[in-house]
Amino acid sequence: MEIGVAYYPEHETSEQWPIDYKKLQQAGIPYIRIAEFAWSTMEPADGVYNWAWLDQAIALAADYGIGVVLCTPTACPPIWLVEQYPDVLPVHKSGKTVGFGARQHRSYYSPNYITYAIRIVGLMAERYGQHPNVVAWQLDNEFGGETKYDYGDCAKKAFHHYLADKYETIAHLNDTWGTVFWSQHYQNWAQIPLPAPIQSDVMMWPHPSLELEFARFSSQGLVQFARMQERALRHWIGERPITTNGFMFCWGDNINWVDMFATLDVVGMDIYSDKPHEIAFYSDASRSVLSKPFWMMEYGSGAGQLERDMRIIEERGCEKFFLFKMKPFPWGQEQGKGSKELLTLTGEPSFNYGVVQRYTQGVAERKTVKPPVADATVGLYYHFDSSWSYQISVSDRLPYATYVVDTVYRPLFELGKQVDVVYTPQQIKDYELLIVPLHILYDELLEEMLISYVRGGGKLIVTTDIFRKNDANVFLTAVPKLFSALFDWQHNNFVTDALDISQPIVLAQAAGKGKAWLISRDSTLEQWREVLERVCEE
Amino acid sequence: MEIGVAYYPEHETSEQWPIDYKKLQQAGIPYIRIAEFAWSTMEPADGVYNWAWLDQAIALAADYGIGVVLCTPTACPPIWLVEQYPDVLPVHKSGKTVGFGARQHRSYYSPNYITYAIRIVGLMAERYGQHPNVVAWQLDNEFGGETKYDYGDCAKKAFHHYLADKYETIAHLNDTWGTVFWSQHYQNWAQIPLPAPIQSDVMMWPHPSLELEFARFSSQGLVQFARMQERALRHWIGERPITTNGFMFCWGDNINWVDMFATLDVVGMDIYSDKPHEIAFYSDASRSVLSKPFWMMEYGSGAGQLERDMRIIEERGCEKFFLFKMKPFPWGQEQGKGSKELLTLTGEPSFNYGVVQRYTQGVAERKTVKPPVADATVGLYYHFDSSWSYQISVSDRLPYATYVVDTVYRPLFELGKQVDVVYTPQQIKDYELLIVPLHILYDELLEEMLISYVRGGGKLIVTTDIFRKNDANVFLTAVPKLFSALFDWQHNNFVTDALDISQPIVLAQAAGKGKAWLISRDSTLEQWREVLERVCEE
Amino acid sequence: MEIGVAYYPEHETSEQWPIDYKKLQQAGIPYIRIAEFAWSTMEPADGVYNWAWLDQAIALAADYGIGVVLCTPTACPPIWLVEQYPDVLPVHKSGKTVGFGARQHRSYYSPNYITYAIRIVGLMAERYGQHPNVVAWQLDNEFGGETKYDYGDCAKKAFHHYLADKYETIAHLNDTWGTVFWSQHYQNWAQIPLPAPIQSDVMMWPHPSLELEFARFSSQGLVQFARMQERALRHWIGERPITTNGFMFCWGDNINWVDMFATLDVVGMDIYSDKPHEIAFYSDASRSVLSKPFWMMEYGSGAGQLERDMRIIEERGCEKFFLFKMKPFPWGQEQGKGSKELLTLTGEPSFNYGVVQRYTQGVAERKTVKPPVADATVGLYYHFDSSWSYQISVSDRLPYATYVVDTVYRPLFELGKQVDVVYTPQQIKDYELLIVPLHILYDELLEEMLISYVRGGGKLIVTTDIFRKNDANVFLTAVPKLFSALFDWQHNNFVTDALDISQPIVLAQAAGKGKAWLISRDSTLEQWREVLERVCEE
Structure with missing residues (x-):
């Protein structure tokens, strides 16, 4: 894989640039990722632009053989925009407006924010779209980070449109959500509140259907804003790839990343971890979104075992690997402890600078940057909507992502399995083993696919909570076909009974040429390890 | 006792009703409790009424021999009412208005809320008051649940009236509360704030007298609203009993339940517990409010040991026992885990369905539903105002209810004692033993009664904090008569000294024909057990 | 030392005063501290004054040989002032206005508050400034207590003036704070927000430079308000000393106490503690502010080991020692548990009354009140700004005060060392040992002084974080001179490396006639104890 690093020319004097570029060149780093928060430097006042520094920084990079991934700066609207149009600011679920003074202080639903954001993106595209040293584009920064959920008036209005589009009549919504309760x-649509919790004396329960739709709406809102940026770029940039730096690792799965990357050219992700199986999972998860090599957009320059981590990531299909970041920030919110990055505060190379240097020399000797990815024999299903259903549950909350990564994926990793993460029924392949954990929401197409997969000879693991609720987060009152088809389950009670069973393997049943296991949702890591070892050996 | 169950005809199609009623009939269940949250179904828009479903559901129940306890639906004002009159919504102590979208979103002090609530109650009374199959009425649902304390403008105005009525002059209030401090x-009355806490950098202490009066006011506000509903019903319903489902168990003692039930016909309570002594305490507490058989309005259908629990409750005077609920809710805030109720999600009988069936068959064979309650030999005093005083204390907070139930009552229960809960001096009877724990607020009549009780031959236990404060939550500066009369206490220092003593029995002294014990307030469960064993044996 | 006690004549009837004064006289207590919260008694309505009670209480005290320390009542603006000018109330960082109903509900930046506060102070000064029985004045009460940080509009405007004064141009502020980041x-100045945190979904990091300036501004605002009161008094009171009761102990170091006391006549402090080393530290810290005897303005009358504590305090330079308080408050926010003060709730002498009586008799026999303070051999540096830097850090928060007191000072105390607390470079003397812990902010003058001190023969201990950041809370990117001058440190990496070393003594190096030790910031109490023992023995 090729190495890049986040660099902030606007943080430096132009005299510093050649010094820094030289150090990158000496480390064999051929890419920098720049400009991601630089809106106020590009446009210090409304309609007043300053491109000279960026022109020069990009051009000078070329002199050192360093290509540029250019980022749109939209995660940080400048003070003048916020001051001029207060609706640019999103509203926190506490009801307080998120103020200027950090980042991500923008409502994805504010027409004013969108207008100005697309304007600056368009101007960048026009100016740098055909620049020979701009090799790719990154949209925004970590969409859905601090302020994915917006409880302001613009968001509320957009949510009502979303609901009206989806449910068509208010009667249909009332029926589906069971609003007869309480x-x-x-x-009418305008009466539907946003699900901001009230701290009452005791409790004020959120509505499960409202919450799930708001989670979907909030994911979709970000995706739509990303599409607007993408369209503003395409006209100008030709064949150059567009990505964004998703943060599935940290913000969890608050965005449906399959939706987000559906129209982009390459999957970009950020990971900050020191656990091998976690690094491996999010690498597999990144590659699997578009089923092709991905880019690591941010990986910690201060990582304790960078060499090991890079190997794990590369083996799972990483094509470009960007460290975050070249230097510590002396000031500002991310000054931290002033710890070492590739360089220290005083500009000296750190240990990891050497690690990178040795790696790039090795690549130069190998003369290939293609990631050596093995074919996956195991598929692990990841369902964003089920995860959201569990996250918003009051009585049955479960840490979906943690469960999938630390309880199910980890033993697979330690058994040396190569795993695809499967996000949609269409992505299911002829795996030896397919695991569908915590898929609590019913999906008819997936049900069909699972039945065919097993009958065709696959091994399938599902958990006891599978298909308990419909798409509106409402419990089913009849048993889905899957139970009779795969488990010969003839009871009426569905898995209500199975939920009470404490042994890990509740049912194991051959069906057609394959076999299916129903595993208790409450199984521990150790129990999953045993189950997976046994199932893999069969 | 007779069995009933909560049922929600408005949640079902009318085709489902005969199926469900049949199942109830087969279980021997002669009562359903219905309509408690159905306001928006009865009155879908302002002044637009839909009674047909309720007419039919009640009539059909009669066909299956099932009597109806009809509930007023006032705990859930519909969206149109909230939208039309925003002051219907109460305000949380955080200063945020409690929004529409759950339940209990109503200010007991809003004239608009009261007007509409009493209108719907009156219309129900007129329509169903003489219905041969409506056997009793329940007011509202769990008064004082999520939103007992209201910090809105209507509440504030009402609080000022309450204070003016009680204190007559502002000078009197200033003197009583010691507002010279700080x-x-x-x-004038309008200057007095509601005691909503401010999160200051360090602290912003609540005023003990203001807090206590607000707790009293808030209890009284609920009681007054209940009285309005009661009066709206009486004219129409003849001899049919009126109750409500108190939630002393869960919300604790935030209402003075003696006040609440003073004009009602039977005490109704909800209990959700799996601890035998807790179930027993709240059963005793329920029976003791009016010193006659009570109704259990809600008991969990999914209880793990329902048979045992029913026996405990019945032995303590329960006359009618309503399970909550017939079926799981598939949607809405109480969907929980979709666990089993009397039926499962798919409509199959659960284990507890069989428990109920066997119980009702047994009753049919016994041919009596009269509860077999033994006479109490022990009285345990419960003082709402003292509990509130402890709850609001900053420096000396104590969990009054937990202390009474888990530390004092529990050993009595395990010793097999039959206990009355005593709420007022007038309820004191010739018990072998009377226990008055944590009665920190002075009560002159109670003092007289306790002295007479002991001199007349009773055994009395009080705790070291007894009568330390006056009715305004202000410390007394002279020693009450009780200490000299019962303990021959001649010191001036009152129990300030006793508070420092760590042994459980601080004083034990014969007085007249009886004996009194002063027990350290800080005694543990084990210490209480030993004390009670010893005292009972004397 | 001489003994005094807090007394509240306005809490009593005038008939009670002679009784109470008699008791003080009998205990040998020659001072009372009065009127600190009595504004609403002095001025019950705007411009309506009631001085008779205070005239009488002061005059009567003289009859019993009791001198009066008179307090300005400005910590508690009356309801009429708050009602008339709502901007009197400060705003909490949550954005909620701090309401009337406790104390410290005043914005130090409200022109209306200041006008009325200075008016009442001026009237008191005029009336009692020359009173023969008023021996000293106390300003306000515990400045910077509950409401040091004010997030209201008046504060915001004042903060902008503060920044404009300091930074002169907005460009200079932008450069210094590194606002190019994000x-x-x-x-312009008006755009700069107050650093009230927003609870976002994930986080919304505070800006380190903004936070530090706001801490400085907030300290300065209190000092300026104190100066206004001081000026209002000076004209009238002649030579009588002015102090205030600082609460460095409890509120920590949220005020720069050196600034606060710079123009006052004597340092007054409050301490509430039962830990000998903590009592000793804050006594040393109090004496060291002005390097002369100090007054203890409040010490708990209910202290468990009052005799021991008084000895510790006296030995460290306390000249006047005021207990808090004569009697328990029966009502109000500080009623607590009604525990004993000098008297009990019922007016009886407590154990500590006897302790005081014996002490004053001893003093009478010794015929001297001069504190017997030994010369300090150890200096312990305390830097308010570094403390604030650590308090506001997100990634590297450290409890500065706790560290200094419990980890560094405690072993010194237990080794029997007499310690000066050193607040400024100018206060550094020829100590045997000077300790400068956690001084993360660079100070050029201090650097010079430390180098001279060591070269001149002193022993110096600094911690590995010394001088890592500049005055704006921004990391330095070059190594300060101190490292080469004292430790012969030639690396470029400054102490970034040292921060990773876990052994307590990172470096120890002779320089000139003295020696310097670089101690790991993360050393524990036990490690500090060993280091200090070894260094003291050298």
């Missing part, structure tokens, strides 16, 4: 019938 | 003198 | 460039 006299919650709505008469 | 220059807190008020000049 | 596009935080400001265009």
Whole structure:
């Protein structure tokens, strides 16, 4: 894989640039990722632009053989925009407006924010779209980070449109959500509140259907904003790839990343971890979104075992690997402890500078940057909507992502399995083993696919909570076909009974040429390890 | 006792009703409790009524021999009412208005809420008051649940009236509360704030007298609203009993339940517990409010040991026992884990369905539903105002209810004692033993009664904090008569000294024909067990 | 030392005063501290004054040989002032206005508050300034207590003036704070927000430079308000000393106490502790502010080991020692558990009354009140700004005060060392040992002084974090001279490396006639104890 690093020319004097570029060149780093938060430097006042520094920084990089991944700066609207249009600011679920003074202080639903964001993106595209040293584009920064959920008026209005599009009539929404419960019938869209919790004396329960739709809406809102940026770029940039730096690792799965990357050219992700199986999972998860090599957009320059980590990531299909970041920030919110990055505060190379240097020399000797990815024999299903259902549950909350990564994936990793993460029924392949954990929401197409997969000879593991609720987060009152088809389950009670069973393997049943296991949702890491070892050996 | 169950005809199609009623009939269940949250179904828009479903559901129940306890639906004002009159919504102590979208979103002090609530109650009374199959009425649902304390403008105005009624002059309030401290003198009622806490950098202490009066006011506000509903019903319903489902168990003692039930016909309570002594305590507490058989309005259908629990409750005077609920809710805030109720999600009988069936068959064979309650030999005093005083204390907070139930009552229960809970001096009877724990607020009549009780031959236990404060939550500066009369206490220092003593029995003294024990307030469960064993044996 | 006690004549009837004064006289207590919260008694309505009670209480005290320390009542503005001018109230960082109903509900930046506060102070000065029985004045009460940080509009405007004074141009502020990071460039002063945190979904990091300036500004605001009161008094009171009761102990170091006391006549402090080393530290810290005897303005009357504590305090230079308080408050926010003070709730002498009585008799026999303070051989540096830097850090938060007191000072105390607390470079003397812990902010003058001190023969201990950041809370990118001058440190990496070393003594190096030790910042109490023992023995 090729190495890059985040660099902030606007943080330096132009005299410093050649010194820094030289150090990158000596480390064999051929890419920098720049400009991601530089809006106020590019446009210090409304309609007043300053491109000279960026022109020069990009051009000078070329002199050192360093290509540029250019980022749109939209995660940080400048003070003048916020001051001029207060609706640019999102509203926190506490009801307080998120103020200027950090980052991500923008409502994805504010027409003013969108107008100005797309304007600056368009101007960048026009100016640098055909620049020979701009090799790729990154949209924004970590969409859905601090402020994915917006409880302001613009968001509320957009949410009502979303619901009206989806449910068509308010009666249909009332029926689907069961608003007859507690006299919650709505008469029109505008009456539907955003699910901001009230701290009452005791509790004020959130509505499960409302919450799930708001999670979907909030994911979709970010994706739509990303598409607007993408469209503003395409016209100008030709064949150059567009990505963004997703943060599935840290923000979890608050965005449906399959939706987000559906129209982009390459998957970009950020990972900050020191656990091998976690690094491996998010690498597999990144490659699997578009089923092709991905880019690591941010990986910690201060990582304790960088060499090991890079190997894990490369083996799972990373094509470009960007460290974050070249230097410590002396000031500002991310000054931290002033710890070492590739360089120290005083500009000296750190240990990891040497690690990178040795790696790039090795690549130069190998003369290839293609990632050596093995074919996967195991598929592990990841369902964003089920994860959201569990996250918003009051009585049955489960840490979906942690469960999948630390309880299910970890033994697979330690058994040396190569794993695809499967996000949609269409992505299911002829794996030896397919695991579908915590898929609590019913999906008819997936049900069909699973039945065919097993009958065709596959091994399938599902958990006891599978398909308990419908798409609106409402419990089913009839048993889905999957139970009779795969488990010969003839009871009426569905898996209500199975939920009470404490042994890990509740049912194991051959069906057609394959076999299916129903595993208790409450199984521990050790139990999963035993189950997976046994199933893999069969 | 007779069995009933919560049922929600508005959650079902009318085709489902006969199926469900049949199942109830087969279980021997002669009562359903219905309509408690159905306001928006009864009155889908302002002044637009839909009674057909309720007419039919009640009539059909009669066909299956099932009597109806009809509930007023006032705990859930519909969206149109909230939208039309925003002051219907109460305000949380955080200063945030409690929004529509759950339940209990109503200010007991809003004239608009009261007007509409009493209108719907009156219309129900007129329509169903003489219905032969409506056997009793329940007011509202769990008064004082999520939103007992209201910090809105309507509540504030009402609180000022309450204070003016009680204190007559602002000078009297200033003197009583000691507002000379920290220059807190008020000049008029309107200046008195509600005791919503401010999160200051360090602390912003609540005023003990203000807090206690607000707790009293908030209890009284609920009681007054209940009385309005009661009066709206009486004219129409003849001899049919009126109750409500108190939630002393869960919300604790935030309402003075003696006040609440003073004008009602039967005490109704909800209990959700799996601890035998806790179930027993709240059963005793329920029976003791009016000193006659009570109704259990809600008990969990999914209870793990329902048979045992029913026996405990029945032995303590329960006359009607309503399970909550017939079926799991598939949607809405109480969907929980979709666990089993009397039926499962798919409509199959659960284990507890069989428990109920066997119980009702047994009753049919016994041919009596009269609860077999033994006479109590022990009285345990419960003082709501003292509990509130402890709950609001900053420096000396104590979990009054937990202390009474888990530390004092539990050993009595395990010793097999039959206990009355005593709420007022007038309820004191010739018990062998009377226990008055944590009665920190002085009560002159109670003092007289306790002295007479002991001199007349009773055994009395009080704790070292007894009568330390006056009715305004202000420390007394002279020693109450009780200490000399019962303990021959001649010191001036009152129990300040006793508070420092760590042994459980601080004083034990014969007085007249009886004997009194002063027990350290800080005694543990084990210490209470030993004390009670010893005292009972004397 | 001489004994005094807090007394509240306005809490009593005038008939009670002679009784109470008699008791003080009998205990040998020659001072009372009065009126600190009595504004609403002095001025019950705007411009309406009631001095008779205070005239009488002061005059009567003289009859019993009791001198008066008179306090300005400004910590508790009356309701009429708050009602008339709402901007009197400060705003909490949550954005909520701190309401009337406790104390410290005043914005130090409200022109209306200042006008009325200075008016009442001026009237008191005029009336009692020359009173023969008023021996000293106390300003306000525990400045910077509950509401040091004010997030209201008056405070914001004042903060902008503070920044404009300090930075002169917005460009200079932008450069110094590094607002280029995350596009935080400001265009004018009015755009700069107060650092009230937003609870975002994940985090919304505070800006380190903004936070530190706000801490400085907030300290300065209190000092300026104190100066206004001081000036209002000076004209009238002649030579009588002015102090205030600082609360360095409890509120920590949220005020720069050197600034606060710079123009006052004597340092007054409050301490509430039962830990000998903590009592000793804050006594040393109090004496060291002005390097002369100090007054203990409040010490708990209910202290468990009052005799021991008084000895510790007296030995460290306390000249006047005021207990808090004569009697328990029966009502109000500080009623607590009604525990004993000098008297009990019922007016009886407590154990500590006897302790005081015996002490004053001893003093009478010794015929001297001069504190017997030994010369200090150890200096312990305390830097308010470094403490604030650590308090506001997100990634590297450290409890500065706790570290200094419990980890560094405690072993010194247990080794029997007499310690000066050193607040400024100018206060450094020829100590045997000087310790400068956690001084993370660079100070050029201090650097010079430390180098001279060591070269001149002193022993110096600094911690590995010394001088890592500049005055704006921004990391330095070059190594300060101190490292080469004292430790012969030639690396470029400054102490970034040292921070990773876990042994307590990172470097120890002779320089000139003295020696310097670089101690790991993360050393524990036990490690500090060993280091200090070894260094003291050398």
